[in-house]
Every structure is written in C-alpha cells, then in structure tokens.
Amino acid sequence: MRPLVADIDLDALRHNYQLACRCAPKSRSVAVIKADAYGHGALACAQALERDAPAFAVACIEEAITLRQGGVTTPIVLLEGIFSADELALVDVHGFWIAVHSQWQIDALLAATPSQPIPVWLKVDSGMHRLGFAIEEAAAIWRKLSAAPNVTALHLMSHFATADLQDSRYFNQQMARLQGLANELDAPLCLANSPATLAWPVAHGDWNRPGVMLYGSDPLEVANDITQQLQPVMTLRSEVIAMRELEEGEPVGYSGRWRAPRRSRIAVVACGYGDGYDRHARDGTPVLVNGQRCAIAGKVSMDMLTVDVTDVPDAVIGSEVVLWGRASNGVILPVDEVARYCDTISYTLLTGVLPRAPRRYHGRSA
Incomplete structure (x- = not known):
C-alpha cells in the first residue's frame, strides 16, 4: 500500500482541549470541530472529547447530523445557524443550538413551533464585518428574542478580527463595544476564538470557542508560554x-x-x-x-x-x-x-x- 498516512493523536487532542480549559477556568469551552475537525475527522475527534467537552460547534447542519448519526449526544451549536427555514425541524429533532445573524433567521425562528425552546446565540458584528447584527440594532433584537417562548439560553456572540496580532488597538475597540452591549443587556457572552482564548483573558466569557488550537496549531502572531504547550495532533x-x-x-x-x-x-x-x-x-x-x-x-x-x-x-x-x-x-x-x-x-x-x-x-x- 502507498505509505502516506495522516496519523491522528487523540491524546494530544484532549491535552490541547484541556489546555484551553485551563486558560479560562471560569468559562466553558465549546470544542470547534467544523470542517471535519479541521481535517482530522469530526466523528473520531468528537468521540475522543465527549468526556470533556460540554458542547461541540460546527458550521452547518450537515456536519451536526453526521455527528448525531455517529452516536454523539453532546449539544452541538451551528455557528452559521440555519440556511433555510425548514432546517428548524431538524434543529428541533436533534436538539441543536443555533446562532442567528440575519433578520430572516429571526423571522423563521419566531414563526416556528418547536417541541421545546431552542438555545440561541445572537451574533453581533463588533467589527469583523462578516456575519452578525450591528451593535446599534442588537439590543432590540435581544429583547425580542428574550420574550419569545420558543427561545432559551440566549447568549451574545461575536468574532474578533485581530486577536492573533500583537497590536491590540482594533481588538480593544471590538471588546469595548461588546462589553458595553453586554452590560446594557446583562447578557452572557461567547467571544473568544483560539487566539483570544490563548492571549486575551478579558475576552473569556461564559463560553469560549477554541478551534485550531485544539489541533496543535499556534494561531498567534508571536508565540507565548501557553502556545508552546500545544501538541501536534x-x-x-x-x-x-x-x-x-x-x-x-x-x-x-x-x-x-x-x-x-x-x-x-x-x-x-x-x-x-x-x-x-x-x-x-x-x-x-x-x-x-x-x-x-x-x-x-x-x-x-x-x-x-x-x-x-x-x-x-x-x-x-x-x-x-x-x-x-x-x-x-x-x-x-x-x-x-x-x-x-x-x-x-x-x-x-x-x-x-x-x-x-x-x-x-x-x-x-x-
């Protein structure tokens, strides 16, 4: 047989996840396993982390269903939410959590009649300018979702554009916007990606979202003492x-x-x-x-x-x-x-x- 193989060290994966948890002991860490766990095999990685991770995150419902079909029962959050309103039926059946970043998703969610309330992460655009609601409109949407009987476990979610860089100016701008909004709404936060988990304790919220660091890659512009403890998976x-x-x-x-x-x-x-x-x-x-x-x-x-x-x-x-x-x-x-x-x-x-x-x-x- 051709000798090329990708060896996957699941002990190293668990080590890196536990390192993410030690970085932010007051946060819960959702293990990001989108894109087939960054090429490592999502089902195998989920099974290896099930004892440790309180939740997994994927990009879309297809990835989440693959995990459910493989026997994974841990909560799974859809980071890009639904792509059509009819996906909400599958969200309900499988107990997925969803991000919402567009008005049509809000409309579909509020019109749905799930068998139980759906955990929702409201995505806010704090400066990445990719997905999410503007800071100025987020408070009104938050209050509307908070009053909806089919919504539960509401969190504010955002994404940093420069958390990997040593220059902190733009990161600080995003963080200030988010903290102001969270204070106004008394809202739990999910902000920190891998670089923010590793280097910015101020961004550690109720949930963090470590991704590439789980697989042993250092996402920072300049390594620090923590990233040097990462192990290749x-x-x-x-x-x-x-x-x-x-x-x-x-x-x-x-x-x-x-x-x-x-x-x-x-x-x-x-x-x-x-x-x-x-x-x-x-x-x-x-x-x-x-x-x-x-x-x-x-x-x-x-x-x-x-x-x-x-x-x-x-x-x-x-x-x-x-x-x-x-x-x-x-x-x-x-x-x-x-x-x-x-x-x-x-x-x-x-x-x-x-x-x-x-x-x-x-x-x-x-």
Whole structure:
C-alpha cells in the first residue's frame, strides 16, 4: 500500500482541549470541530472529547447530523445557524443550538413551533464585518428574542478580527463595544476564538470557542508560554520511495526550478498535491527524514515531492518522512512553520489533506 498516512493523536487532542480549559477556568469551552475537525475527522475527534467537552460547534447542519448519526449526544451549536427555514425541524429533532445573524433567521425562528425552546446565540458584528447584527440594532433584537417562548439560553456572540496580532488597538475597540452591549443587556457572552482564548483573558466569557488550537496549531502572531504547550495532533507521514544522485547544476522536477548546488542525493517521497500537500511549497520547505530536518527541492508534483537528503547519509528507500507533525524519534515539525513556506496558514494545510491520505487514529481515546 502507498505509505502516506495522516496519523491522528487523540491524546494530544484532549491535552490541547484541556489546555484551553485551563486558560479560562471560569468559562466553558465549546470544542470547534467544523470542517471535519479541521481535517482530522469530526466523528473520531468528537468521540475522543465527549468526556470533556460540554458542547461541540460546527458550521452547518450537515456536519451536526453526521455527528448525531455517529452516536454523539453532546449539544452541538451551528455557528452559521440555519440556511433555510425548514432546517428548524431538524434543529428541533436533534436538539441543536443555533446562532442567528440575519433578520430572516429571526423571522423563521419566531414563526416556528418547536417541541421545546431552542438555545440561541445572537451574533453581533463588533467589527469583523462578516456575519452578525450591528451593535446599534442588537439590543432590540435581544429583547425580542428574550420574550419569545420558543427561545432559551440566549447568549451574545461575536468574532474578533485581530486577536492573533500583537497590536491590540482594533481588538480593544471590538471588546469595548461588546462589553458595553453586554452590560446594557446583562447578557452572557461567547467571544473568544483560539487566539483570544490563548492571549486575551478579558475576552473569556461564559463560553469560549477554541478551534485550531485544539489541533496543535499556534494561531498567534508571536508565540507565548501557553502556545508552546500545544501538541501536534496530525502527523502527515510517508516514506522515501526512490533515491537519485545528481551532479552539480542538474535540475529536479517540473521547470527545473531547483538545481543542485553540489553533488546531491535526492529522495523521492510519496506525497503530492493530489493528497492535499500544498503545490506552492517553496524550495527549502522543511521536511523530516529519519527525524532530521531536510528541505524540499523542486516543485511539488501530484503524487510525489523531492527532498534534498545530501546531509542525511542514512536516508534510504523506506525511510520515514514527516511532512509535518512528530517523527518517530520525537522531533516535531510544526504545521505552522510549513505553512509559512507555502505562503498560507495551518488551517489550509490541515483541512486540505484529502481522503487519499487515510486517517489512522492513536491514543487512549482511539
């Protein structure tokens, strides 16, 4: 069988979730497992966290129903709410919680007759300018929902645009708007995403929403003492399938972008953009071969990539290759570092790993 696999460490996932809880001991932390748990497998991750997490969050009702069909009974919040009014029947059947961010959703909710009141998170646009009601109109909507018999557990929800940055000016503006509204309404809050959970205690509310940090990625512009405790959950692992000897000046791969600066040994690895590895990876993108740092040499192909292993004399056909994550000798290659070489972020790498790379689950939670 092709050696490429995405190893998923469920113990590391639980460690990272517990770290999020320790960051904000007075908050409850909803585990965000949208986008198939950022590419890690939503059902397996939910099952691993069920003992710890009081709620899960997904983007849409399809993702939530998949979890219910897999036997997950924990509350699930739909972060983008419903996409059509008829979804409210499924919300009622499965006991989902919903965010509301648009007037048509409010109208549909107030016209519905669910068998029991629906927990609702009212999304406010405090400065992200994506989803949510303007601060100026939120109070009236809050009061209307508060009086509705089919609404319960009402919370204010918003999203930060710059919580990952060291420059706090815009974050402080958003926080001030939200705190003023919450004080006016005496409303419980759900504000903190991963970076705010890790770096901004002022944003810790009744609920926090840790997402990418659960999977071991550091979302902050500059790491802090807490982010250094995160553990990688996914290791994208393969093997060397061929070796090449190149003379100085000889090219590798499409367009001959990389040329050997000396007599070089090149390892061909079973992983490419057909597996979800980023085609834009630059020459020099780090890779671990037998637990030693090497660099990509040449353009990534659909099924293969090539690595300069001149300085790894024990690299042979069958040697372990780690594209990101933890090697067998314990050395870690952070997905965030690989993402920088691809001019992207860890989210795109993790969610981009295709089913062609099978997930293999490990840990006491597996």
